[in-house]
Amino acid sequence: xxxxxxxxxxxxxxxxxxxxxxxxxxxxxxxxxxxxxxxxxxxxxxxxxxxxxxxxxxxxxxxxxxxxxxxxxxxxxxxxxxxxxxxxxxxxxxxxxxxxxxxxxxxxxxxxxxxxxxxxxxxxxxxxxxxxxxxxxxxxxxxxxxxxxxxxxxxxxxxxxxxxxxxxxxxxxxxxxxxxxxxxxxxxxxxxxxxxxxxxxxxxxxxxxxxxxxxxxxxxxxxxxxxxxxxxxxxxxxxxxxxxxxxxxxxxxxxxxxxxxxxxxxxxxxxxxxxxxxxxxxxxxxxxxxxxxxxxxxxxxxxxxxxxxxxxxxxxx
Amino acid sequence: xxxxxxxxxxxxxxxxxxxxxxxxxxxxxxxxxxxxxxxxxxxxxxxxxxxxxxxxxxxxxxxxxxxxxxxxxxxxxxxxxxxxxxxxxxxxxxxxxxxxxxxxxxxxxxxxxxxxxxxxxxxxxxxxxxxxxxxxxxxxxxxxxxxxxxxxxxxxxxxxxxxxxxxxxxxxxxxxxxxxxxxxxxxxxxxxxxxxxxxxxxxxxxxxxxxxxxxxxxxxxxxxxxxxxxxxxxxxxxxxxxxxxxxxx
Numbered sequence: 001x002x003x004x005x006x007x008x009x010x011x012x013x014x015x016x017x018x019x020x021x022x023x024x025x026x027x028x029x030x031x032x033x034x035x036x037x038x039x040x041x042x043x044x045x046x047x048x049x050x051x052x053x054x055x056x057x058x059x060x061x062x063x064x065x066x067x068x069x070x071x072x073x074x075x076x077x078x079x080x081x082x083x084x085x086x087x088x089x090x091x092x093x094x095x096x097x098x099x100x101x102x103x104x105x106x107x108x109x110x111x112x113x114x115x116x117x118x119x120x121x122x123x124x125x126x127x128x129x130x131x132x133x134x135x136x137x138x139x140x141x142x143x144x145x146x147x148x149x150x151x152x153x154x155x156x157x158x159x160x161x162x163x164x165x166x167x168x169x170x171x172x173x174x175x176x177x178x179x180x181x182x183x184x185x186x187x188x189x190x191x192x193x194x195x196x197x198x199x200x201x202x203x204x205x206x207x208x209x210x211x212x213x214x215x216x217x218x219x220x221x222x223x224x225x226x227x228x229x230x231x232x233x234x235x236x237x238x239x240x241x242x243x244x245x246x247x248x249x250x251x252x253x254x255x256x257x258x259x260x261x262x263x264x265x266x267x268x269x270x271x272x273x274x275x276x277x278x279x280x281x282x283x284x285x286x287x288x289x290x291x292x293x294x295x296x297x298x299x300x301x302x303x304x305x306x307x308x309x310x311x312x313x314x315x316x317x
Numbered sequence: 318x319x320x321x322x323x324x325x326x327x328x329x330x331x332x333x334x335x336x337x338x339x340x341x342x343x344x345x346x347x348x349x350x351x352x353x354x355x356x357x358x359x360x361x362x363x364x365x366x367x368x369x370x371x372x373x374x375x376x377x378x379x380x381x382x383x384x385x386x387x388x389x390x391x392x393x394x395x396x397x398x399x400x401x402x403x404x405x406x407x408x409x410x411x412x413x414x415x416x417x418x419x420x421x422x423x424x425x426x427x428x429x430x431x432x433x434x435x436x437x438x439x440x441x442x443x444x445x446x447x448x449x450x451x452x453x454x455x456x457x458x459x460x461x462x463x464x465x466x467x468x469x470x471x472x473x474x475x476x477x478x479x480x481x482x483x484x485x486x487x488x489x490x491x492x493x494x495x496x497x498x499x500x501x502x503x504x505x506x507x508x509x510x511x512x513x514x515x516x517x518x519x520x521x522x523x524x525x526x527x528x529x530x531x532x533x534x535x536x537x538x539x540x541x542x543x544x545x546x547x548x549x550x551x552x553x554x555x556x557x558x559x560x561x562x563x564x565x566x
Contacts, residue, residue: 179471263334
């Protein structure tokens with residue numbers, strides 16, 4: 001039976017992790033169908049149909065789908081589920097919010113946040129903030145799986161031409177009402193997909209000092225991350241948090257500045273290819289995962305870092 | 318208004334996790350156990366709402382082995398009025414937990430059910446949403462702010478893009494983020510008082526729910542270790558290494 005992928009989008013564009021989820025879905029079964037639920041989302045549906053891995057797109061439109069309320073989305077997917085062996089989505093806040101609502105309605109024990117497809121019923125997933133890896137095998141007839149996007153490569157985004165079929169919308173769930181969304185707009189690369197991430201922690205001491213992180217990120221064309229401590233202290237907004245309950249990032253280069261390296265933070269970044277830690281406490285746990293550790297006062301080291309970068313002829317973008 | 322709060326007993330967040338040598342799980346013997354951290358936020362919020370005169374009763378419920386009683390007792394020590402322990406053995410999946418909670422909800426008829434957004438042991442992030450689905454109630458997940466307005470809840474949710482605000486009718490489920498509030502510590506007098514508060518004990522098998530695991534845990538392993546790194550002595554050396562050795566800038 002085919003696999004149903006739930007596309008994530010903003011009604012205009014696909015969210016990039018839909019490409020990673022498509023890759024994961026295709027590793028379970030070749031026949032991947034994708035469902036896109038939204039309002040005036042033709043453009044995003046078209047983009048979805050162009051992913052070569054997708055064999056069929058199901059588009060469901062209604063005004064009450066404009067803001068991705070899980071209570072509205074879940075019944076649409078549950079209704080289509082009988083034709084599919086697996087329902088797949090990304091394990092980001094969109095998929096985390098939605099998938100368990102589908103799984104419970106289907107009486108399926110969901111498998112969250114997989115990092116590897118071992119067999120169509122067997123998956124690898126981190127537990128205990130990534131301090132252990134569990135191999136789990138689902139005995140349910142139908143499987144609901146969320147995938148960790150950074151553990152799967154994004155698929156090709158063009159070349160395909162899957163048919164787009166429309167399906168009927170469901171009723172609106174009247175007891176939940178969307179009010180507003182406050183998105184921080186930025187020209188920087190997205191934290192989840194950036195090649196370089198520069199993160200600040202409690203050691204930054206203030207929100208104002210975060211401009212050191214910003215300057216370094218500007219220079220390296222990097223996304224900005226933060227530890228939970230820095231977000232809790234109000235230095236920077238929650239969408240920058242990296243860790244067990246924040247975002248998981250796997251950049252080529254992760255620079256941790258003034259971050260001690262609690263296991264909850266390491267859970268979100270220790271798969272990065274190259275890790276740099278700058279911290280004045282030589283015993284800080286962050287050094288245990290750092291490829292290059294610099295024991296120094298960040299208020300001296302970061303400006304020097306900028307100077308040294310200025311001396312280079314070229315910097316990779 | 319009555320608030321039911323679900324709390325889970327987990328390995329303390331500060332403990333260094335060790336995988337068992339036979340790869341059947343992680344070591345839990347002689348390991349410090351605590352309340353799942355965001356469940357502390359859930360209890361705190363419920364007690365705050367009661368303190369503000371907007372709730373009449375806070376009931377804490379835990380599902381797990383006999384020792385989960387300590388977790389319920391801790392909730393009582395920070396202000397819950399009474400407790401319920403549903404006793405189970407072995408691994409219990411979020412789907413089964415939500416079915417058991419559904420039974421408790423049908424019996425207790427709370428207006429709100431609070432719990433942490435995720436348990437730090439299995440990191441599943443499912444139970445609240447599943448319970449909402451089973452009850453067909455609204456769900457407000459990853460809540461960092463809750464306001465009660467005319468019998469409705471306005472909830473600010475932490476999402477990947479930033480913040481989202483929704484309004485939900487009661488009865489409803491709310492799953493709590495760590496930033497929702499600052500959980501209080503139990504004072505000694507309150508710990509003493511909590512010992513006199515009632516905890517009703519039930520057996521999962523008496524609730525008529527099939528809680529047989531649907532997922533076989535094939536094995537649990539240590540994650541691959543990173544190879545040891547080096548300390549550099551200066552920023553200049555760091556930049557040179559990043560440029561010429563790691564080739565990432």
